Amino acid sequence: MTEPVPAAVRVLVPTGMIGAGTTAELVQAGIDLGADVIACDGGSTDSGPYYLGASTPKTTERAVASDLRIMLKAAAAAGIPVIVGSCGTSGTDSGVDWLAGIAHQVMADEGISLKVARIYSEQSKAVVLERLGAGRVHPLAPAGPLDPATVDRCEHIVGLLGHQPIVEALRQGADVVLAGRTTDTAVLAAVPLMRGMPAGPSWHAAKTTECGGQCTASPRSGGVLFSVDAEGFTVEPLDPTNACTPTTVAAHMLYENADPFRMREPSGTLDTSAAVYTALDDRRVRVEGSAFEHADVHTMKLEGSAIGGYQSIALVGIRDPEVLAHIDEWVAGLGQFLNDGIQRILGLQPDEYSIQLRCYGHNAVLGPLEPEATTAPREVGLLTIATAADQATATAITKYANPYLLHFPLPHMRDLPSFAFAGSPAETPRGAVYEFVLQHAVELDHPLDLARIEMSAL
């Protein structure tokens, strides 16, 4: 049975990330504009490897529940679906279950009954190693070929879902789709593509709106709504006092994108190089000319996070003008002294630990890239970061360093200075430090390969 193709499909993007905040008024404004679906993502890799490695959400449950309550109430009343991708920040299986638990509670509180699909995309090491062995895992720049030992190091591996698993869940009757790691765009493009809209405008509209209000003149004024049709798409802010302009919309292709014209999805590549941006009025923008090249082989990008050691840190404040006037000399002397003692007294080899001395207030943010000539800072926060193979060793390094962080002098000083520890104890164990180790894509047998859909009526 072929469903009739509508003239346009409208997607309400209430926020750039669930938990970042939206309001019932803004969502209602989008419903009034004829929204066919409410969709947003729930995470990304932007906040670093911890959230995937530890499989822990970055967002807090109350904030997520607040947004989800607004979205589910509006969607249930309007009879339209809700889609959330990259659940729990990293999109691990437990992240999907976490969001499903919040959805269950919200629906119970509100007396709403909706059919929920969970789509899992966490991948086992065995599956990744099997495909790697079959020559079906390929590096993405700047990575090199994947070493099986790297796969073995991962605490968690997720694959980025495209739109097809979401479409499949909706076709199976889901009212609410909670997906594991998904491309930001697939969450938003799924319903337009399912209802027969062209791929170029659907993907380009999704990329434009994946950070909610970021494509508007006032990014903090809430989300947006886009409408895809046979010729292109139109985007407008939910807040009637906010505006999209051709520049704010075109500029969003720059954001967090290494290439502003081409973007790879599981099913192909979006090409916006011929797109034309036109103001429809003072707050709506029309975009035409977006193209999509369908790939011969569907692929799934992999993300993996491994433990890169354990850390302890200590923060000490320096205000003495004489030390600050010679801060580079002072910190170099301290580093040399500490490394000598860590090796001689703690018995560690240079390849068994690292100690970083970062002078916040001086050059901690850029380090060796700092281009400005040194001027004496007024105050420095010296952050000492010890990294070792286990927590006890990392903490031993900061404990050994403690008296020298407190008292290390300049060479000519006859009295030992004392610096300002931020608190007691001075050292803070940070636990594992993770690192992203995969930048690779795996070939899929078919568009639903490596995705697992589970339906449940909550």
Next chain:
Amino acid sequence: MSTDLSRTIGDVAELVRSKNAGPFWQTFDIFCDDDRAYAELSGDGVITAERIGAAYHVDPATVAVFWLPDIRVIKVSVPRPVSSGSALDRDVHAGQQHVPLMLLPVVP
């Protein structure tokens, strides 16, 4: 056009910003207010892979520069020295890494 040798890319541009683009890349966007500023910054030798490579201690062959005259933007992407949030990383979101580019003199 001014011949002030101390003028920087940040002086001419309206905005220079940086952001992570996935865990292994960082990307810089240079926005110009008008065609004159865009023309100055897109002139020969101002923004080159060699100058970017030197400012960020990366191989110039890995530097990508994109020209977007329609919106008066120059975009530069380079691999990160270490991946986002790993033990030696200084800037998880790469949000402050635009400064060496911003402080490059327009006249090399």
